[in-house]
Amino acid sequence: MVSIKDLEHSLSAFNQKHINFSNIDQNIIRIDTPFYDRHNDSLIIYASDCGNGNIKISDAGYVLDDLETDGIYILRSKLRMDFMLKQLNSFAIRFDKETNELYTISSTEQYAVNQYLLVQAMLFVNDMFMLSNKNVSSIFLNEVAGFLEDNNIRAIANRAIIGTSGMIHRFDFSIAGFKDIPERLIRVVNTPDNEYYAKSVAMDVHQTRKVEANAEFYTFINDENTVDNKIINLFNSENIKPVLFSKRNSVVKELAK
Template structure:
């Protein structure tokens, strides 16, 4: 036996041993595959027998639910949804009622199963492999809010502070005459005081040179299951004491008029 054949035999033997097919009912099979997603969770798929002699493969909503449990909501952003749909299309997989799914003939099961597995892994990797991903997603959510309300904001702006060090702001909304320039910072994990103190330092240094300016810090208090995260009072007080406006993302419309001016 050649080395390639030996490796193939070993791989198939391993896969057959590790993959588990289990009948849940007469028409539904659960498949546990020996692959892990970006959260080190095992991937599970289901096969459903249809009356027209086809089968439907589905993740039963597991992929999107798992992402949302980690704070990644695909539907919150048009751009995120577009990327997600393009990724599924590349593997011939559909999203129906938040399930990744495809329906095929019996003979096409092996290929369809492989396509669904690839789609699940691709969607997980696309949104979770970057270590700065959580921050970038909340930054994008704030950007969508500004764009949807026709607020012309410049993203990712660097401003020199009084010490000569350059400080970064997530968005800048230009002022005019009596309307101040508005600077926005975003904090995706707001209950960590280190992030609030870092934002405060940047703002205080910048404000010394940008007198006619207002400063806002958007705090991500929106969880993946639409529950509100309680922000520690000391986080908001730290900002308010320095005349910096904390904005809870769930209450973002409260500053709409002053940002749109």
């Protein structure tokens, strides 16, 4: 039988192997995380002392600066800006428009949870705003929300679940279960060839399933561009139902139960 000690040991071993800390100066610590962006680069965040026993955890502006190198300027669009701020709020992450930073203020005791939320927010923003030029005014998450609403599917946005490790796992939509109908939890993938974001989704589902054993999991995938088969295979292997958005009507009946 699994024990708390087993889980604590597993989490500690993972952190020691995959998370690296180094000093930038006396007041700033660099953290190399085990998560990767679309360039196959490790996501790096920074922790700095901000007084009163609190620390600032920040991406140093990386995510938005990286999007701008691809011609995606979130700050120039009120629609995209409002959307981003709303989603960041669901992760409890703040935004500094002067420095482009995604950041949070944390106590040392809550550092692990807040680090995870920041990384998840970075992955989400990077994926959701990688839009083709002809669709820069559109946001895929909104399209999925519109589909659910148009089909009278009673979905609630931004469901957060605490996993066995104490980390918070966030789902874009949840559909309540009833009697023999299980809860349905949905994640949205905008960039259909972003293997690393897909892996983070699969990891969230894997951890959530330990506390929500009867839930069913779906991911809606923007298939405007070619979908990487490795992503489909990954989701299938984790018992996550991949739904190509062009085929979304095929799941209306089961989601509307």
